[in-house]
Amino acid sequence: MLMPMATVKPRVRPTRDEVRERILDAALEVFAAQGFAGATIDAIGQAAGFTKGAVYSNFGSKDELFLALLDRQFERRSAVIATAFDSGGDVGTITEALSQSMLDSIHEQHSYHLVFFEYWLRAMRDPQLREGLVTRSRAAAEQALRVVESSGADLPSAQLTELARLFVAISTGVAMEETLQPGAITATSLGHLLAGLIDQPTNG
Template sequence: MNGEHDAPRRQRLTRAEAKARTRTLLLDAAARIFARKGFTGASVEEIAEAAGFSTGALYSNFNSKEALFLELLSDRQNDRIAEAARALDSHEAGSGEAAAELGRLLIDVADKDIDFAPLQAEFWLYAVRNPQALETMAAKLREPRRALEQVISTSLAERGAPEGVPAETVATVVAALFQGLVRLRRLDPSSVSEELFAQALTWLFAGIDAAGTPTGAEDD
């Protein structure tokens, strides 16, 4: 009898669990609606309806459509960085195998994550024309950038990079390289092979090893 009475209690979500579930459902619905209608064409009303909630529930979790989109963007970047970290963890530092796996990750993003790419471009243009949105976007994306810095910092330490090489600067270059090659791959697939990102990373880290502390790092 006690087990029967306890079962409903076990199925009840705590407030934190319920809030997390609501956010997940809203983000899933937003991803579908944004992919179909674009950032500008999508409305908070249809996103909330698709998730099975009221607009009030949406606004209690995200204060604007911009915030909802930026949460999606941040989640995507965090997922990619987590994949990169797993690739580096599973291979010996400097072996080339990790770089090759990162190259495959780039190709997967460029060739398969095609729904989100136009959304990123659309929102970037929107943000450039709206300074407040641009500031919000920059602030939101600092979290995945910090995660990337941790991955880079670990990688630099494991390969015995010279002291004073700023992981933050290297992370900025790696992120720009990744994003640029993804866009070029989508524009002209034949120009970006699966091996190119791995080769570019090899050149980057070989240059760091050869040059030591980058110019200006002493002043940091």
Template sequence: MVENQGSGARRRLTRAESRARTRQLLLDAAADVFAEKGYTGASVEEIADRAGYSIGAVYSNFEGKQQLFLELLSTRAESRIADAAQVLKDSEDAPGFRSGLGRLLTDTADQDIEFESLHAEFWLYAVRNPEAMAMLASRLQEARTGLEQLLEESLSERGESAAKPVHPLATIVFALFHGLVQQRRIDPESVPEDLFDQALSWLFAGWRADRF
């Protein structure tokens, strides 16, 4: 007796898969609520509600609120930047590199408004809970490394590689990105769309001139 499990185009929900789906829905909902209310302000009940489950479902899939947050921290911190950088790498050529980053800035500040809030929550949590700091540090380093590779490729296409390490440049670009996104959220007029490109243009020019 196979029951109606193999019938139809549907059917594919192992217990493990069903559990994984629940976990995913809870994690998505948690990201939303943590971004909106902050770690302390977010309630487990609201996370569960928004995912379409009850409180019990959260505690049967995660140890608790803290572990749920840490799982997001370890898997989602900076992921948008890494992804977006990859998109830029695939879709743009060297001259479009900077304007691509400029668009990334305005998109992050104006459209994906949860990103920077969640980033700030991760940062504050790590600052207050040293045991989570190494985790965030390694995620940030991953993102910076991705950006470094992008920069190196972009520069090598222009025949100006190998002379200086781009490492500090990547760190600077990264810091500038977050700083400008934050400022644009508070006072959009003070951070016009092309300011990031402008800054990168000056920065790169000065960096190149410093090779001699």
């Protein structure tokens, strides 16, 4: 009796976006474990399951990898803001949701913040790298502003712009403190701070 031949499923190649995401995840893991300076493209490729050439075909250097991680982080931060403002309710409800989401995100992304702080210190000693971080920080504030504006928040545009900048700065500072000593900042205290900023009228 002849046995039926096993069906061989064709191997599905990952898309370019999937490859990039796997490389970014691996880069974050390697950067956090070995430090930015100690990490190599070879190690990142191996962690991602690809060759060094595959990494270089998507990212030209370790710096490009980090900046891509930074961009991805800002996208996630914008999603946190959008979710909070979409929750509806008064200022207290929005800031409570925003504070809790911010802290949850920080705690879930411990490795990212370790890498960010190391790269930040490196950038402070290199004008070119510093300019790259400044450019992306400004872009992050603009992105946060667009998210808040699209939510229909009833706030003056000048105040929204200032709030967006402050939110980027505050989230970075909170991440530094929470990475050092988790639980030092509560969602309640952070919510009160954000609510005070939103309720504070602008001058001129």
